Amino acid sequence: MNIPFVDLKAQYHSIRKDIDTAIENVISETAFIGGKYVKDFEAAFAELYGVKHVIACANGTDSLYIIMKMLGIGEGDEVITVANSWISSSETISQTGAKPVFVDIHPDYYSIDEKKLEAAITPRTKAIILVHLQGQMADIETIERICKEKNIHLIEDCAQSHFSEYKGVRAGLRGIAGSFSFYPGKNLGAYGDAGCIITNDDELAIKMRRYASHGALKKHQHEVEGINSRLDGLQAAILSAKLPYILKWTEQRIANAKLYDKYLSGISEIVIPQVRPDSVHTYHLYVIRAQRRDELAQYLKENGIETAVHYPIILPSLKAYEYLGTTSDQFPVAHQYQSQILSLPMYPELTEEGIKYIADTIAAFYKA
Ligand SMILES: *Cc1c(COP(=O)(O)O)cnc(C)c1O
Secondary structure: OOEOOOOHHHHHHHOHHHHHHHHHHHHHHOOOEOOHHHHHHHHHHHHHHOOOEEEEEOOHHHHHHHHHHHOOOOOOOEEEEEOOOOOHHHHHHHHOOOEEEEEOEOOOOOOEOHHHOHHHOOOOEEEEEEEOHHHOOOOHHHHHHHHHHHOOEEEEEOOOOOOOEEOOEEOOOOOOEEEEEOOOOOOOOOOOOOEEEEEOOHHHHHHHHHHHEOOEOOOOOEOOOOOEOOOEHHHHHHHHHHHHHHHHHHHHHHHHHHHHHHHHOOOOOEEOOOOOOOEEOOOOOEEEEEOOHHHHHHHHHHOOEOOEOOOOOOHHHOHHHHHHOOOHHHOHHHHHHOOOEEEEOOOOOOOHHHHHHHHHHHHHHHHO
């Protein structure tokens, strides 16, 4: 049996007519940049997500940069983020001129460890990029309280947590702004690069929209210098076509995770993902910790099962951050887990038969 890590083809075939029609419409109207399809997607996403402003932009990395830039973060400032994430969470901090400061991960839930946050705060700390990794929200309640006490901006990186919840509040709605990626493999994915920012702050929304569009809200009226971070019409129309299905797909991910939990529960050499009480984990990734991880991944590959590691090297250990001079013992949990974590295939169309095959293959590996 061959099981890919994600199967974007299966999803396309299930809604082929919607997608093909959306693409044809954009092309026949040559609405390639900005315009109606982008506006429609922003309105539809705002309505479904329950937020006042959605600002579409080119990708989820730009969205983080635009938020920080418009909050006035720059040279001489520090911004905290988590030791294990995709590099966008930290490289955008450097792009503003600020310094990234890393904090270790929670031993059970894999996002930032809220208990280790305060020790990283200095008088220069201006913000935290709170990454809700793998589809599960961090302890945003505690972190929000700390941010208020210390007068620090709370920015949410929701690239892996579309529609995730903690205590009934969705990812991206507690911070000053939330950043989303619609990279093809994300829970809501375009057919190319795409992203957006959400916020309930009217003034910040205008600034971010203006900045993302060359500093002009009206053509040729450049009030400031900005950047070119536009969502194109094709991506917007594809995202709008997919939006009616996203809650169903999210339910299917959760159901698949429950099946994994059931079939993997007897294998003592692995640890299945834990769900934080009062939260809705939307399983962008289904991450186990495994003994002899690399051998297991190889065995799965030989048996037709594709896996991945998110991420094999923690951010502070990357060559790009050598200059910070941190050591791995400053991030003991993240450092220890980087050689244990393994992301198993996860997508809505994954079948119970497939999940059972994966679980049986993992069990066979440890029995051998
Ligand atoms: C995917 C991702 C991003 C960046 O999104 P792009 O659209 O690829 O620029 C940022 N943060 C995290 C945690 C991600 O997983």
